[in-house]
Amino acid sequence: MQSFTVQPAKAVRGEIAVPGDKSISHRSIMLGSIARGTTTVRGFLRGEDNYSTLNAFRAMGVDVADDGETLRIGGKGLHGLAEPFDILDCGNSGTSMRLMTGLLAGQNFFSILTGDQYLRKRPMKRVLEPLSRMGATIYGRSGGDRAPLAIVGRELSGIDYASPVASAQVKSALMLAGLYASGTTTITEPHLSRDHSERMLRYFGGDIETFAGGVRVSGGRELEGRDIVVPGDISSAAFFMVAALIVPGSELLIRGVGINPTRTGILDILTAMGGSIDLVDCREVSGEPVADLLVRSSRLRGIEIGGDLVPRAIDEFPVLCVAAALAEGRTVVREARELRVKETDRIAAMAANLRKAGVAVTETEDGMEIEGGERLQGGTFESRGDHRIAMSMLVGGLAADRDVTVDDVECIATSFPNFMNLLAGVAVR
Numbered sequence: 034m035q036s037f038t039v040q041p042a043k044a045v046r047g048e049i050a051v052p053g054d055k056s057i058s059h060r061s062i063m064l065g066s067i068a069r070g071t072t073t074v075r076g077f078l079r080g081e082d083n084y085s086t087l088n089a090f091r092a093m094g095v096d097v098a099d100d101g102e103t104l105r106i107g108g109k110g111l112h113g114l115a116e117p118f119d120i121l122d123c124g125n126s127g128t129s130m131r132l133m134t135g136l137l138a139g140q141n142f143f144s145i146l147t148g149d150q151y152l153r154k155r156p157m158k159r160v161l162e163p164l165s166r167m168g169a170t171i172y173g174r175s176g177g178d179r180a181p182l183a184i185v186g187r188e189l190s191g192i193d194y195a196s197p198v199a200s201a202q203v204k205s206a207l208m209l210a211g212l213y214a215s216g217t218t219t220i221t222e223p224h225l226s227r228d229h230s231e232r233m234l235r236y237f238g239g240d241i242e243t244f245a246g247g248v249r250v251s252g253g254r255e256l257e258g259r260d261i262v263v264p265g266d267i268s269s270a271a272f273f274m275v276a277a278l279i280v281p282g283s284e285l286l287i288r289g290v291g292i293n294p295t296r297t298g299i300l301d302i303l304t305a306m307g308g309s310i311d312l313v314d315c316r317e318v319s320g321e322p323v324a325d326l327l328v329r330s331s332r333l334r335g336i337e338i339g340g341d342l343v344p345r346a347i348d349e350f351p352v353l354c355v356a357a358a359l360a361e362g363r364t365v366v367r368e369a370r371e372l373r374v375k376e377t378d379r380i381a382a383m384a385a386n387l388r389k390a391g392v393a394v395t396e397t398e399d400g401m402e403i404e405g406g407e408r409l410q411g412g413t414f415e416s417r418g419d420h421r422i423a424m425s426m427l428v429g430g431l432a433a434d435r436d437v438t439v440d441d442v443e444c445i446a447t448s449f450p451n452f453m454n455l456l457a458g459v460a461v462r
């Protein structure tokens with residue numbers, strides 16, 4: 034088990050670009066593979082999670098050439114994937130597993146998906162249940178709630194589904210199944226989750242319609258290969274935003290960050306906390322809005338977070354907890370029960386780590402309350418195998434009274450392979 038240590042910083046300064054968006058990178062492989070013709074992808078995130086998706090489609094006969102900068106995907110058309118010769122391994126990636134389950138349910142072949150020890154503990158019924166209503170035959174452990182999943186591809190029919198959770202993985206799994214289903218598939222959700230699937234499917238010429246609260250997809254239409262430029266991942270940028278905000282005397286420019294409105298909850302929250310973040314040079318790339326973010330250290334204050342801000346910042350809560358721990362007053366997070374079923378239980382993990390760092394934290398069933406203070410106490414913390422917990426505590430180390438060590442940091446490679454180098458490059462000592 035590898036550990037990593039961060040020393041307190043005097044400031045965070047410079048200019049960086051974060052790697053490509055993880056969600057968009059997954060979708061580029063999936064849609065590129067089932068489109069007709071070639072799809073090129075620039076800025077693909079070279080994290081382990083995205084390689085899980087890439088390797089799975091290669092195992093289903095898709096040709097992907099990689100010159101180190103651009104991927105060239107030889108699309109097979111809607112019905113051109115081949116039965117994989119072996120089990121498809123999704124590693125730590127919930128997005129790979131849930132989205133592929135939807136896509137594979139409508140193929141004319143059999144497939145099995147598995148994942149690492151963390152992914153095999155995560156709930157899958159949220160996709161299996163609506164997919165079975167479409168006619169899918171999928172088996173899993175724990176009565177169909179846990180991977181490995183065995184998928185007997187067959188003909189599907191469209192359904193109307195009101196999802197009880199705001200989850201882009203559930204929505205996207207059903208949209209992908211809907212491409213293969215007869216009729217139309219309509220999905221509504223309690224709050225709008227990230228809409229990258231909707232945007233990319235439209236960009237590929239899919240038969241898709243969005244409306245307030247939902248999306249409708251019609252089956253059978255072939256998609257056309259496209260050229261995609263993946264913007265920087267705002268979820269990765271979030272670690273550096275918080276780093277620059279919490280260390281006095283900091284100023285950091287983060288270039289080329291995706292600012293899709295379904296993902297910018299982090300900007301709204303940090304700004305409401307008193308953070309200085311300016312959007313510079315807003316532009317659009319491959320159907321997604323992009324900007325440079327100029328972040329300056331700020332005196333933060335605690336706020337209340339709930340409602341539609343939760344899905345719009347769902348992956349940023351671990352690092353938001355660090356910001357809250359260094360803010361003036363109390364931060365209350367509620368309606369965030371979903372955090373308990375991420376790569377680990379992120380409420381429990383951050384509560385335990387912050388308490389160890391001397392912060393007063395109360396866990397609630399669907400969130401937490403954090404009493405902010407001046408500094409974190411350094412020491413050794415646990416990632417619990419979760420990349421975002423590991424990176425959040427390392428960011429906290431920049432504003433701690435002594436070194437912060439995080440155990441088990443290999444997981445960072447799932448989403449942000451050059452995180453440590455970027456952090457070392459901007460931390461002034």
Ligand code: S3P
Pocket residue numbers: 055056057128199200201202203205226227347348371
């Ligand atoms: C993702 C959706 C979110 C998010 C995950 C990526 C996606 O998960 O947490 O990191 O790419 O669709 P949920 O759908 O479970 O909220």
